[in-house]
Amino acid sequence: MSAAVEMEGLVKRYGERAAVAGVTLSVAAGERLALLGHNGAGKTTLMKLMLGFVPSSAGRLMVLGEIPGDVTSPGRRAIGFLPEAVAFHDSLTGMELIAFYARLKGRPLHEGRALLERVGLAHAADRRVATYSKGMRQRLGLAQAMLGRPRLLLLDEPTSGLDPELRQGFYDIVRERAEDGAAVILSSHVLTELEERTDRIAIMDHGRLVAQGSLEELRAQAGLPVVVRARLADGQEVSLPVPPSAKLDTLRDVLARNPVDLSIAEPGLDDLYAHFLAGAQCPS
Amino acid sequence: MSVLMILAGREFRDGLRNRWLAAATLVLLGLAIGLAFLGSAPVGHVGASALAVTVVSLASLTVFLLPLMALMLAFDAVVGEAERGTLLLLLSYPVRRWQVVAGKFLGHLALLAVATIVGYGAAGLAVALTAGVSQWQAFVVLVVSSVALGAVFLALGYLASTCVRERATAAGLAVGLWLVLVLLYDLVLLGALAATGGQGVVAVLFPWVLLANPADVFRLLNLSGFGEVRQFSGLAGLAGDQLVSPVVLVAALVAWVVVPLMLAALVFRRRAL
Numbered sequence: 001m002s003a004a005v006e007m008e009g010l011v012k013r014y015g016e017r018a019a020v021a022g023v024t025l026s027v028a029a030g031e032r033l034a035l036l037g038h039n040g041a042g043k044t045t046l047m048k049l050m051l052g053f054v055p056s057s058a059g060r061l062m063v064l065g066e067i068p069g070d071v072t073s074p075g076r077r078a079i080g081f082l083p084e085a086v087a088f089h090d091s092l093t094g095m096e097l098i099a100f101y102a103r104l105k106g107r108p109l110h111e112g113r114a115l116l117e118r119v120g121l122a123h124a125a126d127r128r129v130a131t132y133s134k135g136m137r138q139r140l141g142l143a144q145a146m147l148g149r150p151r152l153l154l155l156d157e158p159t160s161g162l163d164p165e166l167r168q169g170f171y172d173i174v175r176e177r178a179e180d181g182a183a184v185i186l187s188s189h190v191l192t193e194l195e196e197r198t199d200r201i202a203i204m205d206h207g208r209l210v211a212q213g214s215l216e217e218l219r220a221q222a223g224l225p226v227v228v229r230a231r232l233a234d235g236q237e238v239s240l241p242v243p244p245s246a247k248l249d250t251l252r253d254v255l256a257r258n259p260v261d262l263s264i265a266e267p268g269l270d271d272l273y274a275h276f277l278a279g280a281q282c283p284s
Numbered sequence: 285m286s287v288l289m290i291l292a293g294r295e296f297r298d299g300l301r302n303r304w305l306a307a308a309t310l311v312l313l314g315l316a317i318g319l320a321f322l323g324s325a326p327v328g329h330v331g332a333s334a335l336a337v338t339v340v341s342l343a344s345l346t347v348f349l350l351p352l353m354a355l356m357l358a359f360d361a362v363v364g365e366a367e368r369g370t371l372l373l374l375l376s377y378p379v380r381r382w383q384v385v386a387g388k389f390l391g392h393l394a395l396l397a398v399a400t401i402v403g404y405g406a407a408g409l410a411v412a413l414t415a416g417v418s419q420w421q422a423f424v425v426l427v428v429s430s431v432a433l434g435a436v437f438l439a440l441g442y443l444a445s446t447c448v449r450e451r452a453t454a455a456g457l458a459v460g461l462w463l464v465l466v467l468l469y470d471l472v473l474l475g476a477l478a479a480t481g482g483q484g485v486v487a488v489l490f491p492w493v494l495l496a497n498p499a500d501v502f503r504l505l506n507l508s509g510f511g512e513v514r515q516f517s518g519l520a521g522l523a524g525d526q527l528v529s530p531v532v533l534v535a536a537l538v539a540w541v542v543v544p545l546m547l548a549a550l551v552f553r554r555r556a557l
Binding site: 096 | 287297298368369370372373374376377378380556
């Protein structure tokens with residue numbers, strides 16, 4: 001099966017500044033990819049390129065088998081988009097808005113209602129969106145993105161402003177869509193929440209892709225130390241940063257000293273992110 | 285349902301919901317009734333005047349008010365959506381950019397048309413019931429051309445809205461358009477005519493200079509179109525010579541809607557997101 005999104009040496013320049021500076025990346029159907037990076041790293045530009053909002057300056061980009069640009073093509077219709085800090089026409093109710101977007105996509109109204117229910121907004125469907133909280137707007141944004149069972153979901157900073165419980169619900173929906181065969185690309189700079197919730201992570205910095213892979217692959221690439229901490233019977237505390245390959249040997253040594261407590265801290269996404277960004281800034 | 289109708293419908297509903305339509309209708313109705321029944325109070329006569337007199341006073345009011353109302357709706361249309369962030373989402377749907385401009389325009393035009401037809405229509409009906417229906421054609425022309433004048437300034441406002449990056453700039457442009465076309469243009473023209481004593485180049489170009497301003501096209505259409513109205517409006521001399529035929533006037537108004545709107549669509553298509 002061909003990839004949902006394929007980019008090769010993709011470049012987008014605004015004047016002198018390259019917002020995207022040669023990105024090669026592909027995303028398969030059913031895959032969840034997280035784009036990670038600071039504000040201005042090029043995540044949003046990448047999404048605009050995939051939506052055909054802006055033309056690329058160089059390189060190759062295929063989205064759902066098409067070159068982006070034609071807004072009424074079948075491929076474009078199969079994209080669901082949730083923009084960063086999504087905004088709506090506040091004077092309308094949630095139901096009126098989802099009905100508006102459903103009509104634009106040529107979808108039946110009951111689909112809009114079902115999606116409102118799925119994101120937990122059925123109770124507020126008849127309230128004006130002006131009265132919605134940030135989290136409710138974000139969920140309305142997700143509901144409209146899922147209209148028409150898109151084969152590609154582009155979610156720009158989808159979980160900013162969501163509390164942990166809503167965030168969990170949000171990733172449940174993302175997983176559902178991916179299991180249904182949709183490719184999901186979401187951007188974030190909240191790193192820790194992505195662990196275990198995406199299949200692959202792409203780290204961007206200044207328009208470049210500085211690393212990509214699953215969390216395990218990134219850990220292996222970075223070779224960051226695993227920290228083994230133990231409290232021994234005599235009250236002494238030890239903290240041993242060791243390379244991943246030496247993890248088990250170190251554990252055996254520590255166990256041999258009869259610890260009363262033991263913990264292993266794998267490098268988290270934050271550590272990986274810091275590592276790759278530092279590497280990108282001063283290439284060795 | 286076509287994309288244009290969906291977009292126009294949302295815009296119209298917005299205008300209903302934020303009470304714009306109700307407020308605009310009430311203002312137009314109140315002013316129209318006031319002018320119709322109290323308009324001749326200063327000359328010692330209170331009561332309904334003939335429909336022809338009402339047409340003259342309403343036309344003078346319309347020239348100032350409807351462009352202002354239209355510009356206030358329009359200046360925000362594109363730049364406001366861009367600034368609030370609703371535009372990006374809308375354009376991720378299968379909607380072409382010219383459809384966004386045209387659809388929103390149709391919705392705004394419907395709002396303006398309903399407010400004008402209901403507001404003026406009710407006042408006209410009240411006058412007709414008390415003072416008779418002679419010159420009703422002039423009144424119909426007034427209502428229809430008022431909506432057309434609104435459409436012109438909507439289109440101009442849309443052009444302003446697509447050309448700028450910030451709402452404040454668009455608002456400033458809208459006010460400027462209103463000042464120049466509605467107020468200053470005629471002042472300058474009058475000054476030029478007076479200075480040259482109504483002779484020479486200015487006098488020859490006069491009809492064409494009037495066509496170059498939609499507000500004047502509207503005035504000519506209403507104040508010189510019908511005999512009785514012409515007398516009351518004091519334009520008898522001017523229009524007696526049939527400076528410009530009504531067909532040309534209507535064509536000029538249509539062009540004043542279509543050209544700015546197409547320019548707006550063109551500019552919007554090139555706008556970076």
